[in-house]
Amino acid sequence: MRAGVAVAEVTPRSPVAMSGFAARTAPSSGVHDPLLVQALCVGDTALVTVDVVGLDEAACAEIRRRCPVPADRVVVHATHTHGGPVSMPGRLGPGLDPTWLEEVVGTCVDAVGRAAAAQVPVTVRAAAGERTGVARNRRRPDGPVDDVVPVVQLVRTDGTVLATVVSYACHPVVLGADNTLLTADYPAVVRRRVSAATSAPTLFVTGCAGDANTGHSAQSSISTAAAPGRTFETCEEVGARIADAVLAARPVDAPGPVTAAGTEVRLAYDLPPLDDVAADRRRWARERAAAPPAERALVDAWIAWADRWLAGAPRSSHHLATVSVLRWGGALLVALPGEPSAVAARAVRESVRAVRRSAGRTGDGVVPVVAGYSNGCPGYLPSADEYAVGGYEVEDAHRYYGAPGPFAAGSLEGLLDATTELVGRVLERP
Numbered sequence: 291m292r293a294g295v296a297v298a299e300v301t302p303r304s305p306v307a308m309s310g311f312a313a314r315t316a317p318s319s320g321v322h323d324p325l326l327v328q329a330l331c332v333g334d335t336a337l338v339t340v341d342v343v344g345l346d347e348a349a350c351a352e353i354r355r356r357c358p359v360p361a362d363r364v365v366v367h368a369t370h371t372h373g374g375p376v377s378m379p380g381r382l383g384p385g386l387d388p389t390w391l392e393e394v395v396g397t398c399v400d401a402v403g404r405a406a407a408a409q410v411p412v413t414v415r416a417a418a419g420e421r422t423g424v425a426r427n428r429r430r431p432d433g434p435v436d437d438v439v440p441v442v443q444l445v446r447t448d449g450t451v452l453a454t455v456v457s458y459a460c461h462p463v464v465l466g467a468d469n470t471l472l473t474a475d476y477p478a479v480v481r482r483r484v485s486a487a488t489s490a491p492t493l494f495v496t497g498c499a500g501d502a503n504t505g506h507s508a509q510s511s512i513s514t515a516a517a518p519g520r521t522f523e524t525c526e527e528v529g530a531r532i533a534d535a536v537l538a539a540r541p542v543d544a545p546g547p548v549t550a551a552g553t554e555v556r557l558a559y560d561l562p563p564l565d566d567v568a569a570d571r572r573r574w575a576r577e578r579a580a581a582p583p584a585e586r587a588l589v590d591a592w593i594a595w596a597d598r599w600l601a602g603a604p605r606s607s608h609h610l611a612t613v614s615v616l617r618w619g620g621a622l623l624v625a626l627p628g629e630p631s632a633v634a635a636r637a638v639r640e641s642v643r644a645v646r647r648s649a650g651r652t653g654d655g656v657v658p659v660v661a662g663y664s665n666g667c668p669g670y671l672p673s674a675d676e677y678a679v680g681g682y683e684v685e686d687a688h689r690y691y692g693a694p695g696p697f698a699a700g701s702l703e704g705l706l707d708a709t710t711e712l713v714g715r716v717l718e719r720p
Contacts, residue, residue: 291548291619293332293444294408295453295491296401300340300394301325301472302375307385309343310372311467312591312690313512313584317385318375322471322522323478325374327394328493329401330453331409332444332618333548335363336402337455339493340394341474342377344368344667347612349378349395354665356399358406363550365614365625366398368663370496371462373473378667380692383591412444412452414619415541416657422531425460426505427632429681435459435502436632438639439532440659441539442621443488451490455621456480456536457659459497459632464504464528466520467511467584473522479529484536495661500629500670500683504528508682513584544620544657551712552614555705557668559695561605571596595689605694612665613705615712620656622716624709625664629683630671630702635660641710645717656717669693671702 301324305317325341336359345353345368354361368377376386377394419439427433436459444452462475474481477494484492504524510517571593578589599605616623624638638660646656669691670683677684677699688696 291412292409293412293452294405296329296404297491298327298397298401299324300327300397302390306375306387309376309383311511312588313514314467315587316470318472319470322473327397327401328491329405330493331405334359335548335550335616337365338398338402339367339369341371342368342374343370343372343382344378346378347666350665352395353398357402362552365664367495367661368667369477369494370663371475373465373469373475382690411447414544414621415443415445416544416621417441417539417541418657419535419539422535424528424531425502427501428503428507429501434632436497436635439535440657441536441541443541451488453490454484454488454492456492457495457497458532459499459502459635461499461503464520464525466517467514468516476525476529479526480533483533487537496663497660498630498632498634498662501631512588546619549617549716551715553708555611555708557609557611557701558698559607560698561695567596567599592689609668613709615716617716622656622658624658624660626662627666628668628671630662631673633673637706638709641713645714671697673702674699
């Protein structure tokens, strides 16, 4: 097996519109830590991570098309920091700088090219790290979380580490809407600490974090007031706990082939009747007059969303999503689009166990790394049972995402059915 790694920076050089909080309308005021592109090529596959809140399907497709490895074997992943620039046209806030986005795309392509050209012989080692207790279900106290910390290391023949891939399923929103410094949030701390200990680049992959953060509700972010516990000091503490779990893990040799599989899945939208959209817009206009500034900014975003559809913009009935699975020996990167909830990672891990059991291989496990925010970020993908609960992720977030409606109940389960088939395919080889 051969692998190569490359790192580049995509931090804007001047103030930019920031993404991730509708209540925050001020531009960036400085840089706390650099925003990175990191590429890892293993054989003819590639993972490229970008410190942005998301990349849309067009940008991801352009990166994959231009990379020097087969397009269907490239995963483009956004770490989903809410401390970065607007990065998707029409999604998660206005003010996108198209020139900067073109630079991001080019930097990703260049990084993959450099990583592919720098490949050396490696051994893959993998482990599931100790649970950290960092993530909390932000929708309800008894809700599921995915507290597993998968660790994958690529080790050179001399025993030194070429690169480490780390994953955790928690929204990078330790910092709140009051922060205007560009930052990768807690993943920056994880990478810095693990890289310092291994003398090698660390790629951070955000897991299925659609319903997880460090303990606050989505509603609490509709404010630009400073909130206790949402500071860079807390970022350092959270990142340190995850990094400690990574460094305490003992990755073991994970032999096997390098292979990949992918598919596209049609996800249906639940389109609200336009009469309901018009009624909501009238209500929002009334509420706006008495709303404080942060809430007014949110209402303005909702009104702009309604105006688009009421003006006759075409409303698609579905979204075409991409699922990718990369196998590096005994490490399995399962890359899902959008913001899946924690139950998605649990389901994928169970499908891996089921495939291994059916093949009579229960003792030589595969370590799955289950990621969201990959190859496109179209919105939240809650599990079907969450729709009765309602809340931001089910009822409101599609407006900030610029989508014509929320994804229909059962969309996540359909995505997971397709994923299970891909997992079975890539694990067929011993």
